[in-house]
Amino acid sequence: MDTSLQTRPPLGCAAVMMSVFRASLQELQLPVTQQREAIAGVLFESTGHLSADDIALKLEERGEHVGKATVYRTLNLLVDVGLATEHDFDEGFKRYEARIGASEHDHLICTSCGRVTEFHRQALDDLQREVADEWGFQPLTRQVKIYGLCSECAASADEEDLRRAV
Amino acid sequence: MDTSLQTRPPLGCAAVMMSVFRASLQELQLPVTQQREAIAGVLFESTGHLSADDIALKLEERGEHVGKATVYRTLNLLVDVGLATEHDFDEGFKRYEARIGASEHDHLICTSCGRVTEFHRQALDDLQREVADEWGFQPLTRQVKIYGLCSECAASADEEDLRRAV
DNA sequence: CTCCAGTTGAAATCGATAATCACTATTGAT
DNA sequence: ATCAATAGTGATTATCGATTTCAACTGGAG
Numbered sequence: 001m002d003t004s005l006q007t008r009p010p011l012g013c014a015a016v017m018m019s020v021f022r023a024s025l026q027e028l029q030l031p032v033t034q035q036r037e038a039i040a041g042v043l044f045e046s047t048g049h050l051s052a053d054d055i056a057l058k059l060e061e062r063g064e065h066v067g068k069a070t071v072y073r074t075l076n077l078l079v080d081v082g083l084a085t086e087h088d089f090d091e092g093f094k095r096y097e098a099r100i101g102a103s104e105h106d107h108l109i110c111t112s113c114g115r116v117t118e119f120h121r122q123a124l125d126d127l128q129r130e131v132a133d134e135w136g137f138q139p140l141t142r143q144v145k146i147y148g149l150c151s152e153c154a155a156s157a158d159e160e161d162l163r164r165a166v
Numbered sequence: 167m168d169t170s171l172q173t174r175p176p177l178g179c180a181a182v183m184m185s186v187f188r189a190s191l192q193e194l195q196l197p198v199t200q201q202r203e204a205i206a207g208v209l210f211e212s213t214g215h216l217s218a219d220d221i222a223l224k225l226e227e228r229g230e231h232v233g234k235a236t237v238y239r240t241l242n243l244l245v246d247v248g249l250a251t252e253h254d255f256d257e258g259f260k261r262y263e264a265r266i267g268a269s270e271h272d273h274l275i276c277t278s279c280g281r282v283t284e285f286h287r288q289a290l291d292d293l294q295r296e297v298a299d300e301w302g303f304q305p306l307t308r309q310v311k312i313y314g315l316c317s318e319c320a321a322s323a324d325e326e327d328l329r330r331a332v
Numbered sequence: 333c334t335c336c337a338g339t340t341g342a343a344a345t346c347g348a349t350a351a352t353c354a355c356t357a358t359t360g361a362t
Numbered sequence: 363a364t365c366a367a368t369a370g371t372g373a374t375t376a377t378c379g380a381t382t383t384c385a386a387c388t389g390g391a392g
Contacts, residue, residue, distance in 0.1 A: 031338065031389045052379080067341035072380060088254060092349090093379055108303050119297050127293070128312055131285055136317030137274050143311045146294055151302030197358045197369060218348080233372035238349060258380085259348055 014044035017083060017098060024081040035066045039074040040083070049087055049095035049116065085141065089116060106144035112153035180210035183249060183264060190247040201232045205240040206249070215253055215261035215282065251307070255282060272310035278319035 021040045025032050042058045043050060050058075052071050059066050075096050078084035087095045089109055106124065108117040124144060132139040149157060187206045191198050208224045209216060216224075218237050225232050241262050244250035253261045255275055272290065274283040290310060298305045315323060 029338095033339065033389070035340070065341095068379095069342080069381075070340060073339085088256075090254075108297070108301055110303075111306060117301060117303070119301070121293060121297060123289070123293055127287060127289055131274070131287060132312060132314065135274055135283060135285070136320070137276075137283070137312070137314055138320040139312050139314040140277060141313045143309070143313070145310075146298060146303070146305050146308045148298065148303055148305040148307075154302070154304040195359095195369095199357070199370060201371070231372095234348095235350080235373085236371055239370085 013100065014041065014098075017044045017100070021078070021081070021083055024083070028081075030077075034064075035070050036074050036077070038064045038066060039071055040078060043075075043078065043084060043096060044098045046098070049089070049097050051093055051095050053093075055096075087143070089114070089145075104142065106142075106146075108146050108148070108150070110150035110153055111147050112149055112157075115150050115152075117150065179266065180207065180264075183210045183266070187244070187247070187249055190249070194247075196243075200230075201236050202240050202243070204230045204232060205237055206244060209241075209244065209250060209262060210264045212264070215255070215263050217259050217261050219259075221262075253309070255280070255311070270308065272308075272312075274312050274314070274316070276316035276319055277313050278315055278323075281316050281318075283316065 018037065018040060021036075021044075022032050025036070038059055039055060042055050046058075052068065052075060055075070056066065056068055056071050059071075075084065075086075078096070079086050083099055085097050085099045087097060087107070089095060089107070091114070104125065105118045105120045108119060109115075110117075128139055128142055131137075184203065184206060187202075187210075188198050191202070204225055205221060208221050212224075218234065218241060221241070222232065222234055222237050225237075241250065241252075244262070245252050249265055251263050251265045253263060253273070255261060255273070257280075270291070271284045271286045274285060275281075276283075294305055294308055297303075
């Protein structure tokens, strides 16, 4: 029997979020179905930015088939209850990410290779607050995306310039 | 004859942008077609955020029919040469806006009524520079969107809360 | 256990945007 | 001004992510 309560975190983050999700559903008087749990599970156990397809695929891999429509419906639900964040990195489809607490982070997006880098700046949070106050605006979420060339792509672009300039 | 060069700006902003557009096309060895001029004209003479449909409609209104495909193609072209900015306010379609110089501005988006308010903060420009430098990232554009309730919608939401709390 | 409101999923649909392709317009040279 | 080469145009079709439909199914309260 494992009694090492000290050395192991009491509950995985995913498990905590899952119970919050179940509570949210109950509060809204919505059934806790196995599909909803499966989809939320995949999202909560992943760290990256997943598309609806990614999630459907991961479910398929672990042998739990869930219809696309349900994936989309549940993702919208998760966003609505505040447990997931929706991202649009200009790929033509949305990506989703578990939203842990209120920790907002923002993104650098490489327009050449598509790489997405996350960053966080307290100053941005403060600025958001400041701007919102000025307009009497009540902020819920934000999306800060800086498009450009990542260090690698910028480097190879420079190389090409050199080659061209010969 | 109008010789009041002092009291009237020499060229409207739209006209200036149009000549820049023509120059850009020539530089790229692309024909300056009347459709491209018409589309750019509509965009440059408008202040708001226009969808492809808005533009097609405005062209229709002024009697110049242009095919949808051409509208989309030309908008992409305008974005590519840096004379237009693309926006996605989560409506399921893109909006476009003339890009005057390098003046970036950002947006507050009401999730209730959809109203879009523009704002500008020097501090944001500085922050962008700072974050980009830290990651060796070469920024091209950015999009800062703060979602929430505008003052009006926040007010009516408060009212409802009051009514409910009776 | 039973019922029923709410959910599910396959398929149909939708809506924005991109690709096709026959025809037309622009451009630079003559 | 005319011409050929080149690229653009637009009606239509295709694409693709996302939503809706609807008959069958299921969670959970009683």
